[in-house]
Amino acid sequence: MQTYYRIDRNYQIVDVGGAWDDFAISNGSDECVSKYVIGDNLRSHITGDVVWMWVETLVTGVLVSGKTIEREYRCDAPHARRLFKMSCALEAENVICLTHQLVSEEEMKTTVSISTATSLSNATLRCSICNSIYIDEEWLDPFTLNKDLILQATHTMCQNCREENVAAISA
Numbered sequence: 001m002q003t004y005y006r007i008d009r010n011y012q013i014v015d016v017g018g019a020w021d022d023f024a025i026s027n028g029s030d031e032c033v034s035k036y037v038i039g040d041n042l043r044s045h046i047t048g049d050v051v052w053m054w055v056e057t058l059v060t061g062v063l064v065s066g067k068t069i070e071r072e073y074r075c076d077a078p079h080a081r082r083l084f085k086m087s088c089a090l091e092a093e094n095v096i097c098l099t100h101q102l103v104s105e106e107e108m109k110t111t112v113s114i115s116t117a118t119s120l121s122n123a124t125l126r127c128s129i130c131n132s133i134y135i136d137e138e139w140l141d142p143f144t145l146n147k148d149l150i151l152q153a154t155h156t157m158c159q160n161c162r163e164e165n166v167a168a169i170s171a
Helices: 020-026 049-065 160-169
Strands: 001-009 015-019 069-074 080-092 095-107 112-116 124-127 134-135 138-140 147-157
Touching: 001 020, 015 020, 049 069, 049 080, 049 095, 049 147
Parallel strands: 112 147, 124 147
Antiparallel strands: 001 015, 001 095, 069 080, 080 095, 124 134, 134 138
């Protein structure tokens, strides 16, 4: 399964494709099908300032260097651990294409349901790159807890993912 979206220098979504609509619908995000997102600013679809700064850094790196940048990340479903590879590439002078390719999917025995927190007082920190959650001062893969979870989270990056991504972008 592969999806992609193209943005201009102002982060305006100018095109989406691949299995975009099927993926949105199968994940309960009917409001994210192509007819609703084309023309939107990408920022309105990314949760968390740290994650947004990471995306901005990737896009800027591609615009400045002209080189394609690839990163792996987790985008789990409630019953499955999913690994994706994102490729950020300059297609034209003012067009960046971000492609997301499913690398692996592993069905799990437990359910981890995570929604975006409406209040910080009851929010769990969640890394948007490795999908770990911050519990008892430790970053843990929620599926390793071997129990069903229903969490409200705020999106950030764990220290390990920050360090790995800064080093990779700087290389």
